[in-house]
Amino acid sequence: MPVVAIQTLDRRQVKACKTALEKSGHFDKLRGIEKDGNGFLIFTNKTGDYVDLKTIAITEFPELVDLKPSLEIMVVPDDKHKTVLDVRPSSNLKSAVRSVLESLIIPSLSTERLDQIIKRLPQRYYIYGQFLLLSSSSFESIPEWQSLAQDDLAFANKFYQLLVDRLKVTHIAQNAPIPDDDDNAMRKPTHLVCLYGDFGLDVSHASILAPSREHIARELWAATRQNNICQTWAPRYTMFSRGNIKEKARVLQFENVESKTVVDLYAGIGYFAFSYAKCGADLVLCWEINPWSVEGLLRGAKANKWNAQLVQHDEDWVIESKKDSAPKLVVFLEDNRYAISRIRTAEEAHDLKYNISHINMGLLPSSEQSWPIATELAVLSSEDNVALHVHSNVAHSDIDRWSRNTGLKLLHLISEFNPGSCVMPTHIEKIKSFAPGVMHICGDFLVKKM
Structure with a gap:
């Protein structure tokens, strides 16, 4: 059963929160307090599923009313502590x-x-x-x-x-920071310092862009489980961020995913795509340009016992018609700018309409380059309502303004394809601190079509 925790980024509030929860009998002494990125989680002894807790307010814990401005209530999966x-x-x-x-x-x-x-x-x-x-x-x-x-x-x-x-x-x-420059669009951890052990063949320009099977076979592959989902990656070629566990858990509780199609425009090793798959999506369409990330995604899918189909950029997408052998995830090793033509071609060739209900855009520091693609995909969907999940790094003081501006930009983009549609901001999730004064956030925007 998921547990309720109080999150704060203010170290000064931790003791006051703990003391207040102890006095009311709400503090969980077993789980206690955990560091969470640059913030802290103070665990309570209240449990429940996410649906029941969607409307929960700080008034559920009256002892914390005076601390409310710097606190946030969140739900933590019960298997998080196994991951830790x-x-x-x-x-x-x-x-x-x-x-x-x-x-x-x-x-x-x-x-x-x-x-x-x-x-x-x-x-x-x-x-x-x-x-x-x-x-x-x-x-x-x-x-x-x-x-x-x-x-x-x-x-x-x-x-x-x-x-x-x-x-x-x-x-x-x-470890070392991921280089953030125009030549590192694939987010490669090229500054990782290997201290001991055989990590594989030498890293080269060729091995990064088009690795041979020998390179892949001899490389060190790391693996872990988060939210009871296995993820696999090659540390020298792809990044893995533990701090995304909170957002992955949130995705697991999304509505209107079961039996639907989901699009992940920056799939990586399956960070969020796997959460949608576990949440019950019939099909997750993934785009990723890093071949090492794609290999990690395919290995992770296999470890989770999900069928996955790889489609290279220079080959046709062959759609499996048999229900029992149909893939759970289709992974396109190509730029996501081809997503529209891929889906249009598939729909025309097979006389079908994809019921896309969620579109994930997880690129940092900004996913804005994919917003035109996402809004057109929303129009192509057979669903009347499509949720867009927009990731970005935003200064604390600019989050509200970012939400308003992003909603207006998305509305402008979708109006080109479907006049009369509306875009509603529904939630801003503060995932983790990215730098002093800067948060990695995800903005949820609901597209309601005419």
């Missing part, structure tokens, strides 16, 4: 590092230097199967560590050999 096991507390890493360094018996490593290394270690790290992912502030950025590595060129390798054994992993890498 991939995020290990810093104490585990610190204990393993201390044990390894002490076992190496390094004469120049004084107790003071050792303590400094331990103190500077990151607060969180991630283990995905056999893959340990460290934050960008890990070993290589610690002066005391750099000194040890300079004194002994074989030190780092000896250290990592012992660390993988302590943490029961086989590969270690250090």
Whole structure:
């Protein structure tokens, strides 16, 4: 059963919220408080499904009325805490590092230097199967560590050999920000630092754009489960954001998905496409330009026991007519600007009309380039009402204005195809902090056609 949590981005409100919930008997001592991106989740002992809680207001918790401006009520899936096991507390890493360094018996490593290394270690790290992912502030950025590595060129390798054994992993890498430039439209994690283990063949321009089967077969593939959905990716070629778990859970509760068609214009490794599939969509049409993301999506679909069909850009889309062998997901390895022609051609060739009820646009920092495609797809749908889910990075102070402007732009675009239609903003979801003062949000807009 999903549980209700109070979310706040204000650290100063955490204690006050916890104290108020404790006094009223609403605080869940077992789950307690969790860090959530740049904010916090304070768990209550109230449970219920999302539908019942759609109208829930802060007045359900009268003890929090005075704190209302900085709090938000949210529903957390009951299996979220199984997923959190991939995020290990810093104490585990610190204990393993201390044990390894002490076992190496390094004469120049004084107790003071050792303590400094331990103190500077990151607060969180991630283990995905056999893959340990460290934050960008890990070993290589610690002066005391750099000194040890300079004194002994074989030190780092000896250290990592012992660390993988302590943490029961086989590969270690250090994270880095995704380059945000015009040459990285595929959102490749090209700054990832591989510290230990065989990650595969050398990365090259050719392997990025058109990987061979050998490249794919020999690459390290990581996997994890969120909301009881398996996701798979190649860490050197595709990104994985744990912070999207909240939005993935929200998608699982969307209405008007079951037995419908959903379009995901930026599918990636199946971040949101898989949630729509699990939610009951008959068909999820996915567009993605990164071949490594597509491979991860196909592997993830197989792990979740969903049929998936790959359609390359230079081949026709062959539609399976047999119900029992029809794909749950169709993945087009091409630019989403071909989505309109793909669907029009399919409808004309097979005399059908797709009942598209949701269109997802998950590109950051802005998905605006796909808005004309989404609005035309909404008109092509056999559904009278189509929900558009628009992702963007927006300054906190601009969110309301962004919502109004986006609604007006979408209305202008759809009026070209279906005059008289209206576009209604229905919800703004604040997914996670992207940078100081900037939120990754998703705006829901309902297209009502004439």
